[in-house]
Amino acid sequence: MYLPSGVYHEHYAQDQAWWRTTFIRAKMVVLFLFLLVIFPLGANLYLVSVANIIGYTILSAMGVQLLIGYCGQITLGHAAFIAVGAYVSAIAMLQYQLPYPVGLVLGAIAAGLWSVLFGLPSARVKGFYLIMTTMAAQFITVDFFITQYVSQVGGRGTFFSLPPGTIRIGPWTIDSELKVYYVMIVLVILCTTGMANLLRTRVGRAWIAIRDNDIAAEAMGVNIFKYKLLAYFVAGVLGGIAGAFWISSILAVSPEHFQFSWSLWIVGVILIGGAGSLHGTIFGAMFITLILEGLKFAIIPLSDSFPALQERFLYVKEAAFGLAIVLFLLYEPKGLAYRWQQIKNYFNLWPFSY
Amino acid sequence: MSQPALDEIHLKVDDLRISFGGVQALAGVSLDVRRGEIFSLIGPNGAGKTVLLNCINGLYPPKAGRILFEGRDMTSLRPHQRAALGIARTFQKIELFSGMTVLDNIRLGRHLHMRAGILSGACYVGKAAREELVHREFIEREIIDLLEIAHIRDKIVGMLPYGLQKRVELARALALQPRILLLDEPMAGLNLEEVEDMARFILDLNEGERWRATCVLVEHDMGVVMDISNRVAVLNFGEKIAEGPPAEVQANPEVVRAYLGEVEDLYVSRR
Numbered sequence: 366m367y368l369p370s371g372v373y374h375e376h377y378a379q380d381q382a383w384w385r386t387t388f389i390r391a392k393m394v395v396l397f398l399f400l401l402v403i404f405p406l407g408a409n410l411y412l413v414s415v416a417n418i419i420g421y422t423i424l425s426a427m428g429v430q431l432l433i434g435y436c437g438q439i440t441l442g443h444a445a446f447i448a449v450g451a452y453v454s455a456i457a458m459l460q461y462q463l464p465y466p467v468g469l470v471l472g473a474i475a476a477g478l479w480s481v482l483f484g485l486p487s488a489r490v491k492g493f494y495l496i497m498t499t500m501a502a503q504f505i506t507v508d509f510f511i512t513q514y515v516s517q518v519g520g521r522g523t524f525f526s527l528p529p530g531t532i533r534i535g536p537w538t539i540d541s542e543l544k545v546y547y548v549m550i551v552l553v554i555l556c557t558t559g560m561a562n563l564l565r566t567r568v569g570r571a572w573i574a575i576r577d578n579d580i581a582a583e584a585m586g587v588n589i590f591k592y593k594l595l596a597y598f599v600a601g602v603l604g605g606i607a608g609a610f611w612i613s614s615i616l617a618v619s620p621e622h623f624q625f626s627w628s629l630w631i632v633g634v635i636l637i638g639g640a641g642s643l644h645g646t647i648f649g650a651m652f653i654t655l656i657l658e659g660l661k662f663a664i665i666p667l668s669d670s671f672p673a674l675q676e677r678f679l680y681v682k683e684a685a686f687g688l689a690i691v692l693f694l695l696y697e698p699k700g701l702a703y704r705w706q707q708i709k710n711y712f713n714l715w716p717f718s719y
Numbered sequence: 720m721s722q723p724a725l726d727e728i729h730l731k732v733d734d735l736r737i738s739f740g741g742v743q744a745l746a747g748v749s750l751d752v753r754r755g756e757i758f759s760l761i762g763p764n765g766a767g768k769t770v771l772l773n774c775i776n777g778l779y780p781p782k783a784g785r786i787l788f789e790g791r792d793m794t795s796l797r798p799h800q801r802a803a804l805g806i807a808r809t810f811q812k813i814e815l816f817s818g819m820t821v822l823d824n825i826r827l828g829r830h831l832h833m834r835a836g837i838l839s840g841a842c843y844v845g846k847a848a849r850e851e852l853v854h855r856e857f858i859e860r861e862i863i864d865l866l867e868i869a870h871i872r873d874k875i876v877g878m879l880p881y882g883l884q885k886r887v888e889l890a891r892a893l894a895l896q897p898r899i900l901l902l903d904e905p906m907a908g909l910n911l912e913e914v915e916d917m918a919r920f921i922l923d924l925n926e927g928e929r930w931r932a933t934c935v936l937v938e939h940d941m942g943v944v945m946d947i948s949n950r951v952a953v954l955n956f957g958e959k960i961a962e963g964p965p966a967e968v969q970a971n972p973e974v975v976r977a978y979l980g981e982v983e984d985l986y987v988s989r990r
Contacts, residue, residue, distance in 0.1 A: 377855045559841035566840035566847055567833040570819070574827050577816035584776055584814075585895060586802030586831040599837060641818065 369713075383561070400554075405546055413542045415658055417614050420549035422650035424607035426631040426638075427556055428480075428600030433632065434640035435564065436596040437576030438487050439495045441628055442503030443604055445483075448623035449506065450476040450605025452515050455525050455618045458532070460518065465532050465539070465613070473605035479506070480601025481594050488590045503625050512620045525618040532613045545614045552610055556603055561643055563599070572596050576641075626683075633686060637693045639700025648701040653686065660685055728790075729754040729933045730899055735774055735784035744770040745781070746957040752899070757925050757934045759944045759965075762954035763977060768937040769811055771954070772901050775935070776808050777801045788899070803831055807897035809888045811904045811937075817877035821887050822855075824876055825862060828894025829854045858894060861929060866890050866920060882913040889917075893924060893932075900924070900932045906940045918943050945969065953977065 374380040384390045432438045454472030457463040483502035532539045563569040571592045574582035638649020668675040730752040737745045752758045760768045773779045777798035835847040924930040945965040953961040955977040
């Protein structure tokens with residue numbers, strides 16, 4: 366682990382801290398200042414809305430990162446849990462007039478419990494078989510329960526729209542992209558901090574141990590089944606938070622937002638960002654979202670000469686995503702987080718990099 | 720040589736049977752391991768030593784027979800429940816958490832001694848944070864110092880040389896504060912110096928005031944086995960053919976036959 370010379374720790378607490386030098390602490394202050402003050406005040410509406418999409422992707426992918434990257438389980442149905450979070454919080458607000466924060470918490474817990482239900486097969490099956498059971502979660506939840514039953518609640522048709530002013534935290538109505546941004550940034554910071562803390566305590570270590578060597582983990586006293594289910598629960602909670610956040614941004618819920626492609630998409634995000642790294646979740650989400658926005662800008666001038674491009678943007682988008690995953694698996698299999706680490710190391714050791 | 724052990728039976732294996740396909744790996748093995756002793760299991764390859772260790776540890780369910788720990792039948796317990804009773808082990812083929820640092824591997828060994836759950840862990844305030852520090856201190860003082868691995872504590876375990884990985888595995892098992900330590904070929908693949916270190920560590924944690932661990936040792940290095948064990952049992956084809964103090968076992972004609980073959984066979988092959 367890199368530390369500049371001249372830094373001496375006198376307590377284990379210092380040695381175990383996240384930010385161990387003044388320079389790093391200063392960098393983090395600048396980062397938070399940028400995220401909380403400079404960016405929201407300085408950026409235009411478009412940039413803020415892109416940031417919101419990035420935030421939603423981060424929140425969605427975080428649970429997948431936990432399951433795939435840290436616990437070695439597989440999930441290809443995570444959009445289902447995001448949908449549960451979105452629908453439970455929407456119904457809590459529309460049918461029961463509960464305030465948004467309560468709806469968010471209810472949505473998160475419901476998604477967590479729903480996720481545990483589909484985590485149960487992980488006690489028996491691994492690998493490809495687990496992929497199939499988690500895909501079942503997607504189809505059973507979104508295509509069957511939600512489309513057929515849940516979205517009929519209250520007779521609104523399949524498309525729930527939330528009237529303006531429904532989403533409010535205390536006296537504060539969330540009615541602009543900027544306010545959504547603040548909700549997003551608070552949730553992302555809370556979830557990331559919570560995950561990072563979990564990963565440096567008992568529960569997180571047990572998850573990583575299961576990923577690396579489940580037999581040894583069991584021999585060292587880890588109740589594998591319980592910890593796998595805990596991982597599914599926490600991943601579901603994170604998915605639920607993502608879903609409940611997203612309704613504040615688009616003010617509507619429909620099964621179309623939680624299709625199988627979104628489940629695949631967020632798995633791609635962590636592959637590109639780097640499995641087994643919290644930084645990876647964030648980098649992957651930023652990369653994917655920014656690439657897509659970049660594509661839009663590239664296509665707009667081209668569409669004069671190739672009008673077909675514009676109407677087929679959806680396919681171009683999917684193709685670009687697929688290409689990005691293939692290229693990353695070939696040339697950067699450890700993801701962007703690893704590259705980030707290498708770049709940091711380079712500057713830390715410069716100019717004597719040996 | 721360690722002190723003569725107490726006569727109290729710490730671990731009792733009673734008529735254990737297990738077979739894989741047509742191969743009877745254990746054909747009714749009974750053993751008594753006494754509290755505080757170093758008990759070695761030896762035998763030719765494929766004799767069933769590791770299988771026996773896996774049964775004691777709970778990784779294999781035996782077809783018949785019982786395993787009693789401190790008088791309590793634990794045959795039906797899962798491996799993690801046995802770990803909670805105080806049974807830790809190392810593996811023949813290294814089974815570390817290769818993506819974690821040395822320190823995190825050892826910390827995982829403290830799993831059963833820690834309490835933090837999801838909520839307290841996610842907040843990392845108060846108890847959960849204090850707990851981490853208390854256990855860090857324990858690990859540093861009692862384990863890392865004892866096993867002389869302070870210089871590698873922040874290294875990723877998969878990157879370490881084999882000898883050190885073996886040592887980290889022992890450290891992780893120690894972190895459980897085991898009452899019985901199952902050691903599956905701790906010397907295999909080590910050089911002479913590392914073997915001597917390892918033997919010293921095993922004696923330390925068998926006799927040291929802090930640990931007093933009963934050790935069950937599977938090992939092929941006869942020099943080490945004969946030097947540090949209180950008693951030795953010899954397995955051959957899933958059956959126990961001898962048991963007793965090292966000198967006695969060494970002189971046992973059955974044992975010599977198991978290792979070297981029949982004297983008559985030798986003549987036959989010469990002729």
